Amino acid sequence: MKRPILNFLLGTVAVAALYSCKKDEKYVYQIGEPKLEVKSDISAAHFGDSLVFQVHASDQEIALSTVKVQLFFTDDQVSETTIRTKENGDYSGKIFIPFYKNVPNGKATLKFILQNISQKMTEQSYEIDLTRPDFPYLNLVTESKSYKMEKIGTNEYAVTESFPSSVKGYIQAPKVGEQGNPMNFGWVNNTVEIGSTTEIPFTNLTSGVYSIKFNTLTYEASPFINIYLNGNLLSRVDDDYFKGEFELKNGEQVTFDGIDDVKNWWIDPDYFIQKSDGSINFNGINGKYRITVDFKLKYFLVEAMDGANLASLKxxxxxxxxxxxxxxxxxxxxxxxxxxxxxxxxxxxxxxxxxxxxxxxxxxxxxxxxxxxxxxxxxxxxxxxxxxxxxxxxxxxxxxxxxxxxxxxxxxxxxxxxxxxxxxxxxxxxxxxxxxxxxxxxxxx
CATH class of the missing domain: 2.60.40.3620 (Immunoglobulin-like)
Structure with a gap:
């Protein structure tokens, strides 16, 4: 009789354990009834705003844990903030709405998630209209002076002054509306990006009166000197140097667009032949070369290449x-x-x-x-x-x-x-x- 009794007891323990697991899963970790009420107007905002929200959170059975607020552009979550909610009551907070380039006015989704300490949750989603702020002006901030950039079109701003050929500065947009934030645009990896105050190296072929422009939608800025060799854009290294890698053939004409005074540059007699009409022909043997345009010394440095690397003796x-x-x-x-x-x-x-x-x-x-x-x-x-x-x-x-x-x-x-x-x-x-x-x-x- 001992073995049947033992089997019965083991079976009872197994059933109890299984029931306990189910009970834990169903009740211990999913109990209570969290309720959430959004009490503020969240129907519209600007890109770049810190959107203020107010909610009432409650659960009559168990303590609360957190309220998460998440912002989605289509299906991509772009921002989130979390508030601790230990007790029933009203809570307020802010969620930042990113100011991305090339994102037009449109609708986004704001999701509120209330969770209690048993991990039970309730969610509410709202559609929100987002528009790009209409800045009344921008500031071009240089080391010595700040220039006011006037609005000249939708998202377009410009300042026209007597500038030197090189101007370095970042662009600052003022706060728009009560929930807006001032924003900076600076130079990151040879392009203009938000959130940087690294100076943008504006360059013009000559000093004098010209316009510096910026588009707050596309982040396009000007002027920059763009150099082309035979129609191919060279990469900008910094203010004074541009470089590119090209397959060149002996005798072919080489044109440098974007350099006004190329006739005054030093032309390397090994690699180039400059004719009486000003045209330039390549004098090296057929092959791949790296060409560096040096605005400081006004010459073209030419280096032989082997695939992606500078050539060496074989x-x-x-x-x-x-x-x-x-x-x-x-x-x-x-x-x-x-x-x-x-x-x-x-x-x-x-x-x-x-x-x-x-x-x-x-x-x-x-x-x-x-x-x-x-x-x-x-x-x-x-x-x-x-x-x-x-x-x-x-x-x-x-x-x-x-x-x-x-x-x-x-x-x-x-x-x-x-x-x-x-x-x-x-x-x-x-x-x-x-x-x-x-x-x-x-x-x-």
Whole structure:
């Protein structure tokens, strides 16, 4: 009789446990009757508002926990706020309505969720009309002065003044309505975004009277200098530099749109040929190149590429050769000497047949009597041409061996001699016999 009694007792415990679980699930965690009443007008608001709401929360059976208020643009939740509701009564709070770009006036959903301590909830949803605030004006805030931007159209604002060619500042929108907030628009990742006071780098081709504009719907701002090479937009690095990567062919015409005075720029004779009519043709071999437009020095820096990376010398002698050192610089040594800075290394122009050249003018892009630079396999430290891997029979420029006044592989001017000021020299490195048997030739142009 003991075993049937034991089985009966175990069965009774199992049933009781199952009943207890069901009871916990059904009653312990879902009891009470939370009730919610929205007592404020929430039918309309502006984007950018902190919408104030008032609710009455109650539950006659069990203590309350929280009221969550959630805002949805279509099906996307864009904002939420939570209020602790320990007792029955009236509660108030705010929920922020985001001011996104390119979101037109329309309807949104505001959801209220009241929950008691047993996790039982009640929900209520309301449709709300949202409109973009009609700012009476905006402010362009610069380091030295604030300029009032007048409204010139729907969402459009402008200030017209005598400005320098470069103006840096952020845009501030005033509070609109009792629930509105002032808003700032600044520069983030080369575009205008809300919530930033990083200065926007407005740029114009010339100083003088011009307009700075901003659209509060699209966040479009102007003016900015946009540079195009053969119709392709270059990426903005900062106020002074733009860059792009292009497949270029020898002899093809190259056009730079967005530069008014390109005729006054320094044109690199290795990579470009400028004709008498002002047109520019590419002079390098067919390939991919990175071109950096330098507004400070007014020239185009050209660097050979291999796929997505800057080119380096390959074992078969193809690729690129770079120059690092003193007494050399483009467009000039006075303004942009390379020095021992790898990030400023010059890329010799690949001319085919494992040959690389650079054209330099004595007194301008190369010192006439004092140089100390060498050839590298990459735009950085690493592979380089030492005294045993490069030679020359030139009577003006010698290659150092560590005992003749220059370190191994470094170039120097022969003592007592100098290059002729104003004369151009073409330096060519020929790897036809292999990377360890490079030959340097120097020819007057």
């Amino acid at each position: 074992a078969d002698g193809t690729g690129a050769i770079w120059i690092i050192g003193e007494g050399i610089g483009k467009p000039g040594i006075a303004t942009n000497q390379v020095g021992w800075s790898p990030e400023k290394a010059l890329c010799m122009m690949p001319i085919g047949n494992k040959k690389y050249q650079i054209t330099l003018k004595a007194g301008e892009s190369i010192h006439a009597s004092n140089i100390n630079f060498k050839f590298f396999h990459q735009k950085n430290w690493g592979g380089e041409f030492g005294a045993t891997s490069i030679s020359t029979d030139n009577d003006m420029i010698f290659i150092g061996d560590g005992t003749n006044g220059r370190d191994s592989g470094n170039l120097g001017i022969v003592s007592g001699k100098s290059l002729t000021l104003g004369t151009s020299y073409i330096l060519t490195v020929d790897l036809g016999q292999g990377n360890s048997k490079a030959i340097l030739t120097v020819v007057k142009k």
